[in-house]
Amino acid sequence: MKVKTTGSPFGSVTRTRVLLALSLLGASYQRELSRLLDASPSVVQKALSSLERDGLVAGRLVGRTRAYSVNPRFFARTELDALLRRLADADADLQARTAELRRRPRRAGKRL
Secondary structure: OOOOOOOOOOOOOHHHHHHHHHHHHHHEEHHHHHHOOOHHHHHHHHHHHHHHHHHOOOEEEEEEEEEEEEEOOOOOHHHHHHHHHHHHOHHHHHHHHHHHOOOOOOOOOOOO
């Protein structure tokens, strides 16, 4: 079940799905999130910028790439985590897609 397109809890469907993906992944970057959510990079970047401005998401530079995560200093972090877990339970498709992501390169010669 996907998050409803009307009345999204974080202002827009994209903002909500970006927060859900970040809570499931721990940290990610704009291009990976746009592939994961099947949204254009500019739409995801706009959502990330507004979430960062609102204090829900924190970004940091890793080399030349900006990595984002749910803000650990958010004043209601435990409540936000609980809400995001409940919303993620309803979005099985997003959970499956995040589980399929390869998080790091495989060592050379390692068996599949």
